[in-house]
Amino acid sequence: MSELKGACIVGQSGGPTSVINASVYGVIDTALKNPNITRVLGAEHGIKGVLNDRLFDMAQEDPAELELLKYTPSSALGSCRYKMADPDVDDTDYKRILEIFKKYDVRYFFYNGGNDSMDTCNKISKYMSRVGYECRVMGVPKTIDNDLAGTDHCPGFASAAKYIATSFMEVSRDSQVYDKGMVTIIECMGRHAGWLTAAAALASVKNDGPDLIYLPEVDFSMEQFVADVKRVYAEKKNCLVAVSEGIHYADGTFVSEAKTSGTDGFGHAQLGGLAARLADVIKAEMGVKVRPIELSLLQRCAAHCASGTDIAESFMSGKTAVEAAVAGATDKMVGFACTRDENGYKCEPKLFDLSLVANTEKKVPLEWINEAHNGVNQGFIDYCLPLIQGETGMVKEDGLPRFVQLKKVFAK
Amino acid sequence: MSELKGACIVGQSGGPTSVINASVYGVIDTALKNPNITRVLGAEHGIKGVLNDRLFDMAQEDPAELELLKYTPSSALGSCRYKMADPDVDDTDYKRILEIFKKYDVRYFFYNGGNDSMDTCNKISKYMSRVGYECRVMGVPKTIDNDLAGTDHCPGFASAAKYIATSFMEVSRDSQVYDKGMVTIIECMGRHAGWLTAAAALASVKNDGPDLIYLPEVDFSMEQFVADVKRVYAEKKNCLVAVSEGIHYADGTFVSEAKTSGTDGFGHAQLGGLAARLADVIKAEMGVKVRPIELSLLQRCAAHCASGTDIAESFMSGKTAVEAAVAGATDKMVGFACTRDENGYKCEPKLFDLSLVANTEKKVPLEWINEAHNGVNQGFIDYCLPLIQGETGMVKEDGLPRFVQLKKVFAK
Known part of the structure; x- marks a missing residue:
């Protein structure tokens, strides 16, 4: 050359x-x-x-x-x-x-x-x-x-992943202090790929991870979600959920869609407000204390x-x-x-x-998502953990x- | 003894x-x-x-x-x-x-x-x-x-203050990357005392602080708020706002009140969703991109x-x-x-x-709040900065x- x-x-x-x-x-x-x-x-x-x-x-x-x-x-x-x-x-x-x-x-x-x-x-x-x-x-x-x-x-993923896993560990501790029980739903970024939401699972390495994880790689069912939360809550009197902004029903509709407003410069819909929406569903279905948290910009700039x-x-x-x-x-x-x-x-x-x-978009491989479609397995942990060191x-x-x-x- | x-x-x-x-x-x-x-x-x-x-x-x-x-x-x-x-x-x-x-x-x-x-x-x-x-x-x-x-x-305040100031610095950088302009509204905890929201001002020591700060120590006026944001945005094409969950109108009504649901064990109303509400107002009034962020539990557990x-x-x-x-x-x-x-x-x-x-509740002294009721002065910085070292x-x-x-x- x-x-x-x-x-x-x-x-x-x-x-x-x-x-x-x-x-x-x-x-x-x-x-x-x-x-x-x-x-x-x-x-x-x-x-x-x-x-x-x-x-x-x-x-x-x-x-x-x-x-x-x-x-x-x-x-x-x-x-x-x-x-x-x-x-x-x-x-x-x-x-x-x-x-x-x-x-x-x-x-x-x-x-x-x-x-x-x-x-x-x-x-x-x-x-x-x-x-x-x-x-x-x-x-x-x-x-x-x-x-x-x-x-x-x-580049950029691992730092967001580290912040997300760290924050899940901290919120996990915080949300379990009372004997009354609480459901906490934390929304992570990721329109079509669930990598960031899956990163919450890293907190499980230190036993402070989410109980349930929902990624956009698979279809979301509100019925199954409510059943999952009810099951975990019945067992632990507490439930910590990680959810991607991009989760969608089987027909492709974003779960957050009705609250969508505007699009970014590339024509992508701007998603948000999903955690609050899911919290409303859980509150109505279970009558328990629910706290929705959206990591929003914090997850991408927490240097x-x-x-x-x-x-x-x-x-x-x-x-x-x-x-x-x-x-x-x-x-x-x-x-x-x-x-x-x-x-x-x-x-x-x-x-x-x-x-x-x-x-093109690379998504979380299906073999790293559990059968119940509400968590990730060791394959993902082995992939991701070295990146946040x-x-x-x-x-x-x-x-x-x-x-x-x-x-x-x-x-x- | x-x-x-x-x-x-x-x-x-x-x-x-x-x-x-x-x-x-x-x-x-x-x-x-x-x-x-x-x-x-x-x-x-x-x-x-x-x-x-x-x-x-x-x-x-x-x-x-x-x-x-x-x-x-x-x-x-x-x-x-x-x-x-x-x-x-x-x-x-x-x-x-x-x-x-x-x-x-x-x-x-x-x-x-x-x-x-x-x-x-x-x-x-x-x-x-x-x-x-x-x-x-x-x-x-x-x-x-x-x-x-x-x-x-x-004890406990300074760590939350440090996290808030750090996060404001990071979000301030993040929210100014485009030439299009954005209004970012970050909601901090504090029902009746604005200490945590005021802590956002510490970020100004490093030139990455909020443009506007609203505390519950003084009455909130939606008209003045919109005017403030319009003025800053016209000048900078960008605006970063810190707002306390407990801001209220002159008649004592919480600005977030209509979205309130439930009370905690002591009978306090649980506040939330305020940033989203203010964002809706700004969007409607100005037609610009607005991002509401609620620091939620993150601010009290970010060890x-x-x-x-x-x-x-x-x-x-x-x-x-x-x-x-x-x-x-x-x-x-x-x-x-x-x-x-x-x-x-x-x-x-x-x-x-x-x-x-x-x-009893100790509030932010009025002499540390600026005349326009949309910021804090050096008195607060001198008080707070040593605590986050x-x-x-x-x-x-x-x-x-x-x-x-x-x-x-x-x-x-």
Whole structure:
């Protein structure tokens, strides 16, 4: 592969995570040190920053400050939810991107996001190749949803999983203090894939896990749910339930659907209020005390409870993207190939074709879901537990997190 | 004061906190080592455990395991919400308590709870004194609400405050990633006192705080609220709001009232769903994206984010209760006298008369609330910031908290 010198752009897209900035730091730190990369530009609000020519000159930032990206949640460069048109139908955006790439002599493009962002990467890569502009395009994955195909898991998932499992342990203790009994229903994110909700099961490793877990991979039955809760409550005088926002009836209708309002930029319905709805059903059916809890944004930004493994792997994915691109790779996403055996857990970066990753969703395998469809088995625990090991190196000041403060100097 | 030898009972009451077990550990650890205390009994579910003769023999527990109480949230002995009758009206419970005290030769009673629990303590103390049974009764405070009179602050508050401030910082970052703008409304606990909601302001020390804060100490106006949010949003294209569950209109009606269902054991209305209600109003008035978040139980059990200062002070309050009682004190609550000056923050235990503490509520002083009634000032920050310093010493195993597992052997 020929040597390619030029500037790089790094951008972030989609919902943020606790460690998406660790990935971007992996890109920035590695790119700043690489002799083939002449300039490191950060796109404000993802691809929109490219379209609007709003690019930060990352070399203007203090290196020590930049390192705090590893422990700062959310998308430090700003994110977007912007669906690129099919270039065969409308190539306006692509022409504009090409114009900007030429303006700054951009030869490397790193895009940090979920499956919609991998689709964006793939389209840009194909367009540049078609018009004969040499540019290497790499996807750097992130998603708490853990639903990207190919890779063993996604950066961002493990930190959310660790927060969820920790919170379940704490709420489990809290909800059992009275002798009166209580049903607690905790709603986790995950439209179509139940990885985050399944992560609640990790709390069971320490005997403080949920009694029941409902995932969107299987159909939900309200009758069965009520019967399950009644059975557990009769036994324990208490019941802790983990439920995915995306659970649906056999006909595909979301259980939360009637309360849905609005859609996000990609046309996905915004779900919410499900826990409260299920709580109402249990209250009416059983007359017991019920507490619905929605983990909401907390689960995707709780950097104070991030997984050390996740932070290190997120950094590695960004670093690998730069190194692989400089070595000649393009149109790839950096994923992970992992082994879990008697020698422990091992994770290596691996490149996947963007076209294979874009717009597909990886779900929790059915063989990890129990027969009654209200829990997960040891297969899931063995898969997930290694991912949440290790703690964050978050810097504290005044007893609070010291998050990054970027200068955000626009490139000339 | 004469020397008094005998057994002690320690119990927990009311809603748990992240550090209530640290207080109980202060009692248990100190009592087990004190020669005047012949036996240390833990009451299952607070005063109910005394009435039902369900008392754990704490000497049967492994000392290393007991120490994990310092980092384990929730009430490890079990809690209750049980309002004692006025002994002049109905002394049934008091006679039963006396019977149990005599059975185990109990001469020390330590009760770990909020203001209702201090009332329980006070009534028991007065009854024992009236019937001439020598017994020293000490209140060991806890409450995330921080509403106990006399003491500078309450064990449990600071850890909840630290979690709230940390979560606000994280959500603040998360809610500003898009260029589209969003209003985020986070609901904190606190029926009549706004301490927890005010704690969100600590995040402002790191420039990631809420734009608006609404406390129950002042009347709420929906018109003013909408105007406030519109003004901030027009300026920043974003708005982060902290709101107490107990905000009320000028006529005293809770803003959340129409959604209220049920009451807790003391007759307090159970509040909730307020953030969602306010979000609906903003959505209707402004047509922007709004995200309501309720911190719910998470804020009172997030031991993984507890304040090191709070843990140490909670332990100290339990320890002081035992030492003071053995030295002759009775009918007192262990509170804190604190100084904050150029020499830093200093906290000393101080005894308060139970009769002064019971059933009164300390609110956020009006001079710490801004004129517009939508924020707090530096006075509150100076008061609160020292309390959240230091981190938990929580032991981790499998990447998750290692909480205490008690054997709970019943006393013979």
